[in-house]
Amino acid sequence: MTTPTTAQTTADPTAPAWRNGPWVMALMAIALIAGQLFNNANTPQPVLNWYSSSGLKNLEWNNYLSWLRFNNQSALSQQLEARAAMDPHAYSAALFADDFVADSQRRAHDFWSPAETEQWKRLREQIPAQVATSNLYRWGLPNSSPRPARFFTAPFTGGSLWLTLAAVLLLAPQASTLERRLGHGRVLV
Secondary structure, X not given: OOOOOOOOOOOOOOOOHHHHOOHHHHHHHHHHHHHHHHOOOOOOOHHHHHHHHOOHHHHHXXXXXXXXXXXXXXXXXXXXXXXXXXXXXXXXXXXXXXXXXXXXXXXXXXXXXXXXXXXXXXXXXXXXXXXXXXXXXXXXXXXXXXXXXXXXXXXXXXXXXXXXXHHXXXXXXXXXXXXXXXXXXXXXX
């Protein structure tokens, strides 16, 4: 029994130029750049503004960081503390920390006065309504432009725009060779 040999795919010299071009890689590059330009994940969100302005951040943020350290998550506590100065999305860690909330309900008297405990509970009850107004947390969409198309470009937004452009520029010289060898279908997959 003989084993089949596989031949490398070579470009057909008589094929139109558009068939030989790296169009799949070009489409991927366009999707990467469009994702960066049209889907800024750092868009301000109403729920984060509410978290700061309502007083909930003042009540629980430091307690949340202490709770993380107490539960052997010191590294996360340090990362969130460092990020909070530059990125308001760091506060979402406390906003959606169900374990922290459950523990705080049991031990609220250790942290707050009775009046502060009542205020904390009242503010915590408002979170679902506040999240409903923030598209990024509800659907993964920026609040400034909640078009569904942005939901599909979200996976293409990994880093900053300059990193995305650098990645595209590094891939560009190899795109033609790669697509000629592997074929359009394999590159697409």
